[in-house]
Amino acid sequence: MTTGWQLLWRPAKHEVIASALSDSETSGVVITGAAGVGKTTLARSVTASLPGRTRWAACTTSSSSIPLGVFAQWVKPTDARDPIELLVSARESLLADGPAVIGVDDAHLLDQLSATLLHQIAVERTGSIVATVRSGEAVPDSVMTLWKDGYLRRIDLEPFSRGECVSLVESVLGGTLEELSANVIWTQSGGNPLFLRHMVEAALEAGTLSEVNGVWQLRGATTVSSGLATLLENRFDSTDPEAVTVLRLLALCEPLDINALVELAGEQAIDAAEKAHLIRIDRAGPDLHARISHPLYGDVVRRQIGTASARMLRGQIVTVLNRHTPTSAAGRIRVAQLYLDSDQTADTGLLVTAAKDAVSLANAPLGERLARTAFEREHGMQAAHLLSRALMWQGRPDEADEVLAEFDPDDLDEGQLVLWGIPRASIVFWSLGEAARAREVMELLRRRVSNPILRPMVDAADAAFTIFENRLSEGMAMAEAVLANPGAPKQAVETAAFAAGLAMPLAGRGGDFIDIAERSFDAQKSTDGLIRMLARYGEVLALVYTGELDEAEKHAVAYGEFSSSGEFLGWAVAKMMTALVATSRGRFAEAIPTTKQALAALNAETSLPWRLPGRLLLARAYAGSGRPDEADRLLTEAAEHSGPTVALFDPQVLAVKAWIAAARGSARRGVELSRAAADAAHRSGQFAVEAEALHDAARFGDRKVSHRLQSLAAVVDGPLPQLYARHAAAVADSDAGALDAVSIDFEEAGVLLSAADAAAQAAGIHEQRNARRREIESVTRAMRLAALCGGASSPAIRAAARPLPVTARELEVAELVAAGSSNREIAERLSVSVRTVEGHVYRACLKLGVSDRDGLAAIIREGGPRRHLG
Incomplete structure (x- = not known):
């Protein structure tokens, strides 16, 4: 290395x-x-x-x-x-x-x-x-x-910028560096090339920097190599010992209020440390805080502090900080962490509260540590509840279930039963995929919980399970009842918003959920940061389905402002939001690396079910980029999450299969699967998904979906269904002018690949009518839009980019030949006889001037003779 x-x-x-x-x-x-x-x-x-x-x-x-x-x-x-x-x-x-x-x-x-x-x-x-x-x-x-x-x-000479740091590290690793890890590495190294090299090499040696699914991730604390430590230790050896004392305190707790630091070290020591450029003093509102001038100084100093000395110093810091009870989540977490590693004993209540804060901030590893300490000390239900949730989010359902299995529900009161039952049902349902067992737990809660404050928590969890079972109407009604209840506790509101956020956009009620999100999250303190992030994903999903792509992108960027390595799960959900918007726009070159990073961050001992929508997004992007084999591989991997606990995504799976078929040259099969996806979506009330699937069918050449889309346009929120209906009507009527017009409107809406498809289909109709100039204009437009999508591919774009003197069916057969299919396989796929396929192959060879199937495959793979547009 x-x-x-x-x-x-x-x-x-x-x-x-x-x-x-x-x-x-x-x-x-x-x-x-x-x-x-x-x-x-x-x-x-x-x-x-x-x-x-x-x-x-x-x-x-x-x-x-x-x-x-x-x-x-x-x-x-x-x-x-x-x-x-x-x-x-x-x-x-x-x-x-x-x-x-x-x-x-x-x-x-x-x-x-x-x-x-x-x-x-x-x-x-x-x-x-x-x-x-x-x-x-x-x-x-x-x-x-x-x-x-x-x-x-x-x-x-200034330190490296973040981009320069990433470029250098990726050139060394020979792969993609996760953005969240890049932020940590850049921040910790300060952009200093020497520090950067030592840090990366030490992390590789320690195994904290490793490759997951093609993405390099830093997990755990940064480390300092022995060589760099020696260099910095030599500097500290020649520094005023009082200044180093200040550095030792800050290395164990940073930042520190200047008054607290004066009490711990004295003014003279602080002045000495500041003059030696070891620390800096920053103003935060009316207060002054001391920080280490370079993050790696703290790493080196911590290496020099023995266990006993560190425990004693942390105890001194805790004593000073405890004179003012922390009022913020960050303050409580910091004090609790100091207690755990000090020579003093923390109050269990503080540990539980800090664990709750950590979980609310989406830092599952930290929440686990704090909750586990509290649980091992007193085995209380609240600590067990928090510990089980933190373990579940990290993909360790068996451990989470073991924690809750220590309790007998018959011995629990209503409040304890809710704290026990909801995470137990969640673990069984989402992580273990056992819907029936989860229903047994929920039935127990419904029988025994009647408290008007606690009951909405049960209803909200039940709504989420119901929606994931693809019973949208029932689940949405339950979620909306909780959201309309002014007495519902915050946790119930968040869970109901999470459930509604994944259902209402799919049902064509994205506008309704956008209003709900604004009400539900306004001035609300999160009780579970990851549930909150998944609800925010629903908000972005709603904006996408209602055609507000610019607003969706703004929200996705805003929710992606994570910097702590402990928040990688929430960060991954935010990356999936970004990928969702990019995929909807047709910008697959952006969507693919973004989704890969999200999936790598969601890697866990037991695969998290939240990887399923990410895998579907990535497979869709691969298929839209003309990479069907990679899309098929993703779909195969996604099958590990199947069955009733993720039935919500069944129509989307069919829609992705349609795109894979189209990418392999079978537009007809793409139409069949798109219709199947639309039918599945209709049966479950996913009307926005139904509209999208029917639109895909029209893009693949289906002339029989126009009336169905027209009826959906009246019940699905946003302008996109109207555009879909116009597109389908233009395809049905072979109206090239209408296709050109809807292409322009698709582009204005930001749906670039749909715009490219409409223009490409218009080009084919202009050609049939010998409208040469209009044909050239439509082809040029389609190619420009396809380029904006990163070279996206679809049946219509391929036909426009590689127009051949063959019929649409001959071209379809030729593309299947180029994909390696035998005549019999082609016949089975197209539902025709082998003799018919042989006839199409013969005529295509004759028209293209080749003698056999190999020549036909070669000319198709090479792009075929291009149309002269001069």
């Missing part, structure tokens, strides 16, 4: 340095920047690209105390002690072959005599100089005057 690290090209800086070294008005450059930012690497790469010789000298702490120590190798052997004679000797050796480039690394460590020599060369312009100086260090006056007086041009 080490050999993979190479200089990340900085063309702008490279050009500035090279220009300064060849400029007759200056004597070179001085490059300043923090340690490890890449000053020396950049300087040496520039000098290596220049003609002539470069003489490099590297200053060290030991050489700084020796006159001409850094240039000692160029001083001729002599017993003389005259500094002038030594200067002359070094100068003559350095410039013996005429003007040269003199490189000085860490010039702030130059001894006085060496600095004088460098100053003379610069002033007299007898050579060019490239020097590096570490920012924040004292620099000899004779060196500093070089850039102050204009002899050297000063260039400040």
Whole structure:
């Protein structure tokens, strides 16, 4: 892995340095920047690209105390002690072959005599100089005057940007770096190339940075390599011990209120740490907070603190912080974590409250740790409830079920029964896929829970199960009753919103759910961050189905603002929102990597059911990109989540199969499967899905769905069903002008692939009517839109892009031949005789000037003879 690290090209800086070294008005450059930012690497790469010789000298702490120590190798052997004679000797050796480039690394460590020599060369312009100086260090006056007086041009080298960090790390890993992990790596390294390299190599060695389904993920705390630790430890060894004490405190609890830090360490120590650039003081409203100046400093200092010392220091911090009861979730979590690792004992109530906070913030691993500690201490139901939820979200249903199995429901009161029963039913239903067993638990709750505050929680959970069983009408009624109940607790409201959010958009009531989302989430504190994120997914789904794609994209971006590695599950749901919007637009080049990252983040010991909609999105994007085999593979993997507990997605599975068939060249089979998807959606009340599936059928050439779409346009929210109906009517009437018009409207609505399909279908009709100019215009439009979709493919686009002198059926047969199907397989797929297929193959070969099936397959795969559009 080490050999993979190479200089990340900085063309702008490279050009500035090279220009300064060849400029007759200056004597070179001085490059300043923090340690490890890449000053020396950049300087040496520039000098290596220049003609002539470069003489490099590297200053060290030991050489700084020796006159001409850094240039000692160029001083001729002599017993003389005259500094002038030594200067002359070094100068003559350095410039013996005429003007040269003199490189000085860490010039702030130059001894006085060496600095004088460098100053003379610069002033007299007898050579060019490239020097590096570490920012924040004292620099000899004779060196500093070089850039102050204009002899050297000063260039400040900044750390890498986030994009540069990601590019470098991905080039080393040879794969995609998860965006959430990239944020952590960039933040922790501060963009410092040296720190970045050490951090990544240490994470690879520790196994915290690993590849999952083609995506590299960082899970767990960042680590510091021994080499980097040694470098930073050497710096701390020469720093005021009081300043290091401040660093130790912040390494265990950051940030700290300045008043608390003064009480713990004293003002003098804080001043010393600030002057040494180890910490920084930030203002947050009226308060001042102290932070470590670079995240890796904290990692290194924590390595130096022994277990006993760390426990004692955390105990001291807790004592000070506890004088003011934390009022925020972050404050409670921080105090609880400090308690767990300190020499003091936390109140169990604090641990339970902090665990609830962690779960509400979608940080399941942290919620697990806090809840487990509380549960092991007192075995209370509230701690068990939180622990089971945290385990379920992380794909560990068996462990979650074991926690709840310790309780006998007959011994529980109504409140405890709800805390026990809802997660138990959820684990059994979604994680284990046992609908009947989950129903038994829910029946128990319905018999025994009558409290008007608790009953909505049972109803909301039941609504979610009912909707996932694809009983939409019943489930939506239950969810809406909870949402309309002013006395329903927050957890019930969130669960009901989650259930309604996955059902109402599919039922064609996206507009209704958008209103519900605004009411339900306004000023509401989340009780389960992941349930909240899934409800937000429903909000984006509603915006997509009502045609408000720009608004959907804004929401998806807003909900994706996660930075903590512990929140990767919520982050994954947010990425699925982004992929949903991109897929709906037809931007598959964006949707594919986004969905892959989401699926990798949802990887768990037991596959999470929330991967199913992500897999369907990815399969749809692959099929729309003309990659049916990859789409089929995804669909096969998605089959691990099937049956009554995910019946909600059955129509979508059929719709994806339709696109796979179309991608393989069988538009007819695509129509059949699209109609099957529409029928399945209609039976369950998924009217928006029905409209979408019928629209797919029209895009594949079906002329018999227009009236059905017209009736759906009256009951499904948003403008898209009307566009679908217009498109289908134009296909039925072979109206090229109407297809061109609806293509324009699809594009304005942001549904680019539908716009491309309509234009491509218009082109075919213009061709049949010898409307050459209109044909060219429609083809050009279709190709432009397909390009915007990342080179998307569909039967209509392929026909427009590769128009051949064959009939539609001959082309369909030819594409199946190119896909490797035998004549018998083609006959079975098209429901015709083998002799009919042979006839189509013969006529296609004759028209295309090839002699056999192999030639036919080759010409289809190569794109066929292009239409001359001149």
